[in-house]
Amino acid sequence: MLAALNVAAWSLAARALARRQPVMSVEAYAACRIQLALSAAYVFGCAFRSVLPVYDIPRLCLFDTWVSTVAVGRSVATVAELCFVGQWALLLNAAAQSTGSAVARMVSLVLVPIIATAEICSWYAVLTTSNLGHVAENSLWATSAVLIVGAMLCMVPYYAAPRRRILLGWCLAGLAYVAFMFLVDVPTYWSRHVADLAGNRHYLSVAQGLADVSQRRVVSYRWEDWKSEVVWMTLYFSVGVWFSISLTQPRVSAARTREFASAFQFVHTHVDRGG
Numbered sequence: 001m002l003a004a005l006n007v008a009a010w011s012l013a014a015r016a017l018a019r020r021q022p023v024m025s026v027e028a029y030a031a032c033r034i035q036l037a038l039s040a041a042y043v044f045g046c047a048f049r050s051v052l053p054v055y056d057i058p059r060l061c062l063f064d065t066w067v068s069t070v071a072v073g074r075s076v077a078t079v080a081e082l083c084f085v086g087q088w089a090l091l092l093n094a095a096a097q098s099t100g101s102a103v104a105r106m107v108s109l110v111l112v113p114i115i116a117t118a119e120i121c122s123w124y125a126v127l128t129t130s131n132l133g134h135v136a137e138n139s140l141w142a143t144s145a146v147l148i149v150g151a152m153l154c155m156v157p158y159y160a161a162p163r164r165r166i167l168l169g170w171c172l173a174g175l176a177y178v179a180f181m182f183l184v185d186v187p188t189y190w191s192r193h194v195a196d197l198a199g200n201r202h203y204l205s206v207a208q209g210l211a212d213v214s215q216r217r218v219v220s221y222r223w224e225d226w227k228s229e230v231v232w233m234t235l236y237f238s239v240g241v242w243f244s245i246s247l248t249q250p251r252v253s254a255a256r257t258r259e260f261a262s263a264f265q266f267v268h269t270h271v272d273r274g275g
Contacts, residue, residue: 003047006241010043013248020250028250031094035248038083038090042244045080049073050237055229056126061217070213074126078119084240085115085144087247092151099158107151114144127209129201131193135186142181149174173243185232 014036021029054061054073061068089111096105118140125133152167152174159167204212220226 002237003050006043006237006245007047009242010039010245010248013039013245017248017250024250031090032248032250034090035087038087039244039248041083042080042087043241045076045083046237046241048076049080050233053226053229053233055226056213057129057131058225059212059216059218060220060225062219062221064217064219069215069217070126071210074123074213078123081119082112082115084244085111087244088148091247092148095151095155099155101151101155101158103154104151107147111144111147114140114147118144124206126213127206128203129209130203131189131196134189135193138181138186138189142178142186145174145178145181149178173239180235188228 092108118137121133121137
C-alpha cells in the first residue's frame, strides 16, 4: 500500500512539473527533470524493496524467489541511495551557485563520495556478515546529514521568509535523522557486532559472501525475526521517499535567489556602517 501511494505521489509530482514548464526557464526545468529522474530511481527502488523486503545479514526474505535474494535487494538499494544523495548534491550545488556559499559548494562535492564509501561499507557487511560494516555505513550517512544541515543553515540568511521556513524545517528533520542514527541505529549495529565477537561468530570471506547472497535465502514470517528492522524500514520507505519527491519541485529561481543575496548584503553592509 505504501509503495503504491509513493509511486502515485511521484507521478503527481511529475505532472505538476510538466504543468509548470511553460513558466519556467529552460535551465530550471532541465534541473527539475534531472531531479525527477533521480527521484524515480529512489522511489521505485524503495517500492521494490518494500514489497520484497530483505534482512541482509541473516538472509531473511518473505518470498522464495530469486528477486528476493540479498544480491538483488542490495543492488537496488545501492543505485537508489546513490541517486537520492545525488539529488541533495545537485540541490546544494545549485544553491551554492546562486548564493555564493562556499560551505554549500564544498558539501555538494563531498556528499556523493561519502555515500559511495558508505555503500562499500554496506556491501562489506552484507558479504562478510560483519555488522561492523553497517556501523561504518550508517555513521557515514549520519555524517552526511550533519553536513547537509550545516550547509542549509549557512544559506538561511540569503532567502526570504517563506524559503527560510522550509530550510529550517528541513534542518529540524535532518537533526532528528542524525539523532536517530547516532542514538539508535548505529548503537544497534555496534551491539550486534559486540555480540558476534562474544559468540565467536565465523565471518565469510568476500568471495564466499558473493556466492551466499546470490543463492541463499531464508523465508520467514515470524515477527521475532523482523521486529528489529521495522522502525528503520518504515521511516526509510516513507519519510525518505517523501523528501526525495519534494526535491523534484521547482525552487526559487537563481535570479531571485541572487536578488535575496544582494538585498541581504546591502542591509548587512549598511548596518556595519551605522546606516
